[in-house]
Amino acid sequence: MVEILDNELKGLTGNKTHDEARQGEAFAPAADLPNIFKKRFYIESYGCAMNFADSEVIASILQNEGFGATRNTEEADLIFINTCSIREKAEQTIRKRLSELKKVKKTNPGLLVGVLGCMAERLKSKLIEEEKLVDIVVGPDAYRTIPQLIEEAETGQKAVNVLLSREETYADISPIRLNSNGVTSFVSIMRGCNNMCSFCVVPFTRGRERSRPADSIIAECIELYEQGYKEITLLGQNVDSYHFIPVNGNDSEAVSFARLMERVALISPDLRVRFSTSHPKDITDEVLYTMAKYENICNYIHLPVQSGNTRVLQMMNRTYTREWYKAKVDRIREILPDCGISSDIIAGFCTETEKEHQDTLSIIEYSQFDLSYMYFYSERPGTLAARRYPDDIPLEVKKRRLAEIIELQNEISYQSNIKDLGKVFKVLIEGNSKKNENEWMGRNSASKVLVFPKGDYNLQKGDYVNVRVTDCSKGTLIGKVESLN
Incomplete structure (x- = not known):
């Protein structure tokens, strides 16, 4: 995929574009933690935002087992590659990286290398038996077993767990934010996918849809806001099909995606809410009206069309026609x-x-x-x-x-x-412009990137500011501060 705006994975992919991340060309090494651990781990993440969110769960599991993070592969006792299978190029990139790490192991015989995620589930036998590239293979639903798999691999055995689950959501694990800008963060609300698009491997590598308990999502969002985060993206393969039905615990009623989004928005008017990704067949008027009701729910929808032809869409098993998709766009507008x-x-x-x-x-x-x-x-x-x-x-x-x-x-x-020239937008400052440290970079509600001079204003990351657009490129709006928010 080619991204026109460099925005969605900012802070997770080392300033790589979403295109590079999805194709497996971006990585997110774990953030350094206090030097109180006897062993060190390093995580490299490829693929969609779900993979980066998973890496934060894995980092939490490892830290609880006494592993500290490092940005340096030479210091690591354990290296995990969190993988993507969405395209052939992604797998080729990861295979190349694993071959490089195989050479590293020759100089560090005690080093363990593991593969996580979608590619792990799909190519477990090849990676371990045929190519002998890794010591540990862990599927997306088996991350809780990583400590046991490490112990097994330390004995010289090859350790594998790629079993899929109908229940696992990692709801009770507090993720460690990796390479975070301290302003924006992802929160996983569900796992898996039921759509069975004919071109997609996700249902086979991540299993069926499971919605995470609503109260655990709200608790994580509150914690992030209290830590200073100003924007949360609710994340799932198909967020609009989120539907949590409580069995026990604190949740007392069924929660739809629109209701969940509203509950997050009500945490604070200063907390922006985004979501990704939507399947056109599932996004409802209830969701759209909820977005319209709250100023802090961003006016931005990722609505994959895949093809503009009805016959091709039917072959893709997208369950909508060309005219139906156009009507959905009309309804959003x-x-x-x-x-x-x-x-x-x-x-x-x-x-x-x-x-x-x-x-x-x-x-x-x-x-x-x-x-x-x-x-x-x-x-x-x-x-x-x-x-x-x-x-x-x-x-x-x-x-x-x-x-x-x-x-x-x-x-x-x-x-x-x-x-947008001449318009004034409320912008959340995410950090320095990657081209000029004397400029800020942020996004407006519609997810467009704005770059503007810092000037003499006493602004910092996480502040809201009103910016007037004075110029633009095809991917970026350029402006100046109109007023403080």
Whole structure:
């Protein structure tokens, strides 16, 4: 996927773009902890935001077992690679990294190397038996067993647990924030996915949907706010299908996603609330009206379309048509006129014709996405598409179609930013601009990045400020402080 705005994973990917993170090119080494531990661990994360959130859970589990974090692989007794299987390139990148670590092990025989996450579940036998790249393999639902697996691996045995669960949500584990900017944070509200899109490996690597208890989510959000965080992104493979039905404990009623989002918004008007990702079939008017009701729920929805052609969408098992998706965009614009909308788009899916590709271009034009994550189709073993459909679009055609999609999206993104010239936005300062330490970087409610001079104002990370837009590029709004908030 190609990101037009560098925003969603800021603070987790070392200032890499979401595109690089999803393709496995970004990493998040664990933040250093006090030097009171006998053994040190290092975590490198690849893939979606769920993987980065998982790494924070793993760091908490390891710290409770007496492991301290390090940013230096040479100091580490244990190295974990948290992996992604969404595209072939992601797996190739991770295999290359594991081969590099295999050489490191020759100079440090006591070093243990483990693979976590989606790739671990999918390629467990190859990684351990055939290629002998790792000592430990742990699937997304087995992180609680990591301490036992480490003990097993220390005896010279290969340690594996990739069992999926229908209950595990890690609700009782307080994550350790990795590479945090201290302003924004992810909070996982559910795990797994039931949608079974034909191109996607997630249901096979992360299992069925499980919603985390609402009270535990609220408690984590309150704790983050009390620690100084000003923005929380509620995270799940399909957040709009969140539905918690209490069996026992403090929760007394069923909680929908709209109700959960409202409860988080009510923690404080100074706490911004975002969410990702939405499936078009599940986002409801209740969610949209809740967003409209609270100023601190950001006007931004990531609404993956994948294709603009109904036949291709049916092959993808997306459960909606081209016209249905357009009507959903219309409904969002009706209830939330200033809402930013982004999307995921696949070029060159199985049997896609040139006319069907043109349908994708036209739905981008119709929807006026502020940004898109765009990539060409990469067949993933074990998916429904791999079993049923020929991957019959030549690579050069996929790349050409992708280039056309990117060109159109770049122009739409630029025109969207031009429309913001002269407007004043409330911006949450996330940190220094990566190009100029004399400038701040932040985002508005619609998730657009704004960069502006620090000037003589006594501002700091986590402050809100009103910024007037004076210039723009296709990916960034440029402005100046209009007034303090």
